[in-house]
Amino acid sequence: MSFSQNREPITIEDGFKLIDAAVTKLTRIIEGKPEPPFLPEEYIGNYTIVYNMCIQKPPHDSSGPLYEKYGAILQAYDKLTILPSIMEKHDEYMLREVSRWWEINKIMVRWLSHFFYYLDRYYIARNGIPSLTVVGMTCFRDHVYEKVHFNVKQVVIALIHKEREGQQIDRALLKNVLDLFVQNGMGNMERYEKDFEDFFLTETNSYYSRKASSWIQEDSCPEYMIKAEESLKKEKERVSHYLHSDTEPKLVANVQTNLLVSVAKQLLEKENSGCSALLRDDKTDDLSRMYRLYHAIPQGLEPVAVAFRLHVTAEGNSLIKQAEDAATSGIVEEQVLVRKIIDLHDKYMAYVTDCFQNHTLFHKSLKEAFEIFCNKKVAGSSSAEMLATFCDNVFKKAANDKSNDDSTIESTIDNVVKLLDYISDKDLFAEFYRKKLARRLLFGKFSDDHERSILTKLKGQFGGQFTSQMEGMGTDMQLGKDQQTGFEEYLKNANTGKPKGVDFTVTVLTTGFWPSYKTSDLNLPLEMVNCIESFKAYYEIKTKHRRLMWIYSLGNCNLTARFDAKPIELIVSTYQAAVLCAFNHTERLTYQELIDQLNLSHEDLVRVLHSLSCAKYKFLKKDPASKTISKTDSFEFNSKFTDKMRRIKVPLPPVDDRKKVVEDVDKDRRYAIDASLVRIMKSRKVLPHQQLVSECVEQLSRMFKPDIKMIKKRIEDLITRDYLERDTENPNTFKYVA
Amino acid sequence: MRRSSAASKKKSDSITSSTTDLFRSGPSKATSKEMDRIDHLFNQYANTSSNLIDPEGIEELCSNLEVPHTDIRILMLAWKMKAEKQGYFTQEEWRRGLKALRADTLSKLKKALPELEKEVRRQSNFADFYAYAFRYCLTEEKQKSIDIETICQLLDIVMGSTFRAQVDYFVEYLKIQNDYKVINMDQWMGFDRFCNEISFPEMTEYNPELAWPLVLDSFVEWISEKQA
Numbered sequence: 001m002s003f004s005q006n007r008e009p010i011t012i013e014d015g016f017k018l019i020d021a022a023v024t025k026l027t028r029i030i031e032g033k034p035e036p037p038f039l040p041e042e043y044i045g046n047y048t049i050v051y052n053m054c055i056q057k058p059p060h061d062s063s064g065p066l067y068e069k070y071g072a073i074l075q076a077y078d079k080l081t082i083l084p085s086i087m088e089k090h091d092e093y094m095l096r097e098v099s100r101w102w103e104i105n106k107i108m109v110r111w112l113s114h115f116f117y118y119l120d121r122y123y124i125a126r127n128g129i130p131s132l133t134v135v136g137m138t139c140f141r142d143h144v145y146e147k148v149h150f151n152v153k154q155v156v157i158a159l160i161h162k163e164r165e166g167q168q169i170d171r172a173l174l175k176n177v178l179d180l181f182v183q184n185g186m187g188n189m190e191r192y193e194k195d196f197e198d199f200f201l202t203e204t205n206s207y208y209s210r211k212a213s214s215w216i217q218e219d220s221c222p223e224y225m226i227k228a229e230e231s232l233k234k235e236k237e238r239v240s241h242y243l244h245s246d247t248e249p250k251l252v253a254n255v256q257t258n259l260l261v262s263v264a265k266q267l268l269e270k271e272n273s274g275c276s277a278l279l280r281d282d283k284t285d286d287l288s289r290m291y292r293l294y295h296a297i298p299q300g301l302e303p304v305a306v307a308f309r310l311h312v313t314a315e316g317n318s319l320i321k322q323a324e325d326a327a328t329s330g331i332v333e334e335q336v337l338v339r340k341i342i343d344l345h346d347k348y349m350a351y352v353t354d355c356f357q358n359h360t361l362f363h364k365s366l367k368e369a370f371e372i373f374c375n376k377k378v379a380g381s382s383s384a385e386m387l388a389t390f391c392d393n394v395f396k397k398a399a400n401d402k403s404n405d406d407s408t409i410e411s412t413i414d415n416v417v418k419l420l421d422y423i424s425d426k427d428l429f430a431e432f433y434r435k436k437l438a439r440r441l442l443f444g445k446f447s448d449d450h451e452r453s454i455l456t457k458l459k460g461q462f463g464g465q466f467t468s469q470m471e472g473m474g475t476d477m478q479l480g481k482d483q484q485t486g487f488e489e490y491l492k493n494a495n496t497g498k499p500k501g502v503d504f505t506v507t508v509l510t511t512g513f514w515p516s517y518k519t520s521d522l523n524l525p526l527e528m529v530n531c532i533e534s535f536k537a538y539y540e541i542k543t544k545h546r547r548l549m550w551i552y553s554l555g556n557c558n559l560t561a562r563f564d565a566k567p568i569e570l571i572v573s574t575y576q577a578a579v580l581c582a583f584n585h586t587e588r589l590t591y592q593e594l595i596d597q598l599n600l601s602h603e604d605l606v607r608v609l610h611s612l613s614c615a616k617y618k619f620l621k622k623d624p625a626s627k628t629i630s631k632t633d634s635f636e637f638n639s640k641f642t643d644k645m646r647r648i649k650v651p652l653p654p655v656d657d658r659k660k661v662v663e664d665v666d667k668d669r670r671y672a673i674d675a676s677l678v679r680i681m682k683s684r685k686v687l688p689h690q691q692l693v694s695e696c697v698e699q700l701s702r703m704f705k706p707d708i709k710m711i712k713k714r715i716e717d718l719i720t721r722d723y724l725e726r727d728t729e730n731p732n733t734f735k736y737v738a
Numbered sequence: 739m740r741r742s743s744a745a746s747k748k749k750s751d752s753i754t755s756s757t758t759d760l761f762r763s764g765p766s767k768a769t770s771k772e773m774d775r776i777d778h779l780f781n782q783y784a785n786t787s788s789n790l791i792d793p794e795g796i797e798e799l800c801s802n803l804e805v806p807h808t809d810i811r812i813l814m815l816a817w818k819m820k821a822e823k824q825g826y827f828t829q830e831e832w833r834r835g836l837k838a839l840r841a842d843t844l845s846k847l848k849k850a851l852p853e854l855e856k857e858v859r860r861q862s863n864f865a866d867f868y869a870y871a872f873r874y875c876l877t878e879e880k881q882k883s884i885d886i887e888t889i890c891q892l893l894d895i896v897m898g899s900t901f902r903a904q905v906d907y908f909v910e911y912l913k914i915q916n917d918y919k920v921i922n923m924d925q926w927m928g929f930d931r932f933c934n935e936i937s938f939p940e941m942t943e944y945n946p947e948l949a950w951p952l953v954l955d956s957f958v959e960w961i962s963e964k965q966a
Binding site: 688689690693708709712713715716719720726731732733734 | 882883922924925927928931947948949951952955
């Protein structure tokens with residue numbers, strides 16, 4: 001349609017008048033005043049005015065002025081209508097006005113843009129100037145938003161405060177208002193952040209800081225945590241209801257800092273309700289809450305883990321002290337203490353897996369705590385020794401009492417392996433364990449399954465080298481059975497029969513596997529000598545190039561003693577048997593005679609004589625009949641002895657070899673340190689002192705914690721032996737001497 | 739060809755002519771007259787049967803030089819001579835030392851001693867001298883350490899004038915402790931470093947975590963306990 005060509009050009013004056021009229025009508029409509037809506041013709045008419053004015057030939061082409069007019073209309077509306085209305089009101093009413101006029105403005109801009117649409121298509125596009133919508137938004141921003149945002153923000157924050165204190169507020173209103181802030185950023189969040197969010201966060205900060213101060217005074221730890229959790233929940237809800245989602249992380253961090261981080265120490269260390277108390281009293285819910293709250297904060301769990309570690313250490317230390325106090329006459333009750341430690345471990349491991357969600361930080365804390373008190377000595381016994389004794393007792397008991405079900409033993413074994421992990425002197429444990437294992441194996445007090453089970457578990461945890469000797473001992477016992485059968489066959493066939501009618505069993509031990517034992521030049525009774533000789537002959541046939549070393553101290557013997565009343569079978573050690581047999585040929589012997597005849601050491605003879613003449617059963621009469629053995633005593637076979645039992649076991653108390661074990665282990669450690677130092681220097685060639693020491697400690701840490709002084713001494717020794725030398729330039733560095 | 743053989747003939751002539759010419763190639767050329775005087779001096783103190791100056795001779799030498807025979811300067815003289823065996827000077831060693839000192843009479847030797855001392859105390863030389871002092875006391879072939887008593891005396895002689903306090907304390911410590919019956923070269927050298935690097939008796943710079951010999955760690959600990 002080209003009706004415009006025949007028309008008179010519309011002047012600016014006329015055009016503007018028509019436009020103003022349309023705008024007046026528009027404003028009445030959108031302000032809700034009674035006014036009939038635009039008819040389609042009117043709508044098109046308005047559009048056409050603009051259109052015509054734009055396409056008119058110069059000098060009547062009015063795109064520029066029309067663009068200006070558009071801006072002016074909106075500006076006038078903003079300044080003269082919108083802003084005054086808002087300024088009249090206060091508080092929540094003001095917010096409503098703002099919200100209302102914001103919506104109206106949007107509609108206004110939209111409608112007006114439709115009227116002036118033609119400008120958008122050509123004039124604006126051609127000139128690269130802001131679009132009609134942008135002009136509309138900018139206008140509102142500059143003439144309304146900039147003037148009112150401060151007050152609006154104040155009202156909003158006041159309302160939020162009201163809500164925090166428990167009152168109901170109009171959330172939808174706040175959402176609209178805050179949305180306004182966002183929109184007035186016109187593409188970025190700056191207005192929202194600077195004009196609202198920053199103030200909001202500052203207010204939040206002081207709010208929660210105040211709350212924290214008062215709650216921490218009044219509330220117990222669990223109560224406080226519940227309040228903290230509640231607060232965080234509410235603030236997150238606040239975001240979803242009316243704050244912009246960008247605010248959430250800042251808000252959460254703010255609340256956490258105030259409620260949880262700055263008071264962490266006070267909270268966790270609260271007397272009677274803090275971390276320690278909760279652990280003690282099994283308050284799993286509260287502990288889980290504590291974990292949840294602090295887990296959300298970066299590095300927040302650290303103070304909790306520290307509190308955990310301190311508590312567990314304190315518990316452990318008190319167990320140690322209890323045991324120390326209870327250790328009368330220097331004897332420790334290992335069974336009780338170790339059991340208690342195992343229980344403690346189970347209890348706190350449960351916390352780690354449940355409340356603390358298996359977090360590595362807590363595993364570490366538990367480990368550190370146990371490492372502290374598990375390495376303390378009790379009444380002179382090291383933890384390594386105590387643990388070995390504990391195992392020994394458990395196994396001996398289990399071997400005797402078959403009713404003990406295997407699963408408890410198995411779980412005890414698991415616990416032992418776990419505890420061993422915390423003990424730094426693992427090599428010391430191994431040595432004590434080996435000594436006790438030897439006694440168990442040789443005196444028949446063991447269950448094969450249990451022994452095998454613990455060795456497998458120890459091997460799995462600490463490597464084959466740790467258990468190789470013990471495994472060897474087991475193998476020896478196995479082979480021993482076959483060996484004995486072979487020996488008995490030999491006796492039968494060789495027609496020698498039992499030497500002097502004595503039943504004789506030999507167990508052959510491989511030297512490297514078993515603990516070292518002293519040999520003694522005991523003079524055996526003739527009957528025994530024959531046994532020894534016959535086995536020697538047998539063994540020579542079986543294997544060449546092997547030397548047998550007889551350890552009589554480990555043997556035992558069944559003797560029949562013919563007392564006047566009745567014969568009684570005595571189960572005694574070889575040494576005891578030798579002493580008793582001496583009385584086969586003489587009624588009475590002095591101590592000196594016994595020493596000469598038997599060739600025992602004084603220490604051993606005293607022990608043996610004591611067990612036979614001063615203990616529960618007096619097979620020998622001692623003259624004088626005092627309680628201790630002296631070198632001037634003399635002894636006589638007590639033919640008058642009798643007992644209702646037909647069979648008596650006479651225990652010979654084992655010598656306390658703790659000192660020897662410690663010495664042996666120290667010696668091995670020296671070699672281990674030497675080997676480690678040489679190994680390190682061989683590969684590194686040149687190394688500063690401190691690094692050498694720390695690498696050495698690291699290498700050996702699986703077995704024991706080396707003493708720094710000992711390492712230094714070994715280094716000096718290696719220098720003297722020309723393995724290492726000091727660097728001439730730098731005396732703190734060592735060089736490997738090839 | 740002919741010329742060189744003539745030259746070499748000349749040389750071999752000169753070699754056989756006098757033993758003292760062996761020293762002609764040395765840094766300080768002694769004239770044969772000087773060498774004679776040096777030898778003459780040697781003979782004054784040497785034991786005629788062994789052709790060595792033995793302890794007796796050294797004692798006499800010391801009294802003639804008016805220097806106590808436990809004085810460090812005699813040790814320095816031994817060092818200059820590169821003497822191998824404690825208590826004895828061979829003729830070669832004697833010649834070496836005195837030639838280096840340019841002393842062919844007793845008075846010149848006496849005058850040379852302060853200069854010698856200055857030379858030894860120069861930092862570049864002292865460490866060498868210090869190590870030499872230790873080695874000088876090793877009497878057996880495979881010996882690597884020296885007993886405590888000898889060490890104490892040696893410390894006094896070698897370090898007494900410069901580090902009196904350290905020596906006194908260390909000697910006291912060595913005498914009362916039981917861990918060490920002998921001191922080896924590494925520990926000996928450590929003491930020199932200790933005196934030079936650590937202030938005494940504050941010892942604030944001392945750090946037992948460094949590679950100081952363990953005996954010094956114990957020594958420092960002992961002093962700290964005493965001071966407490």
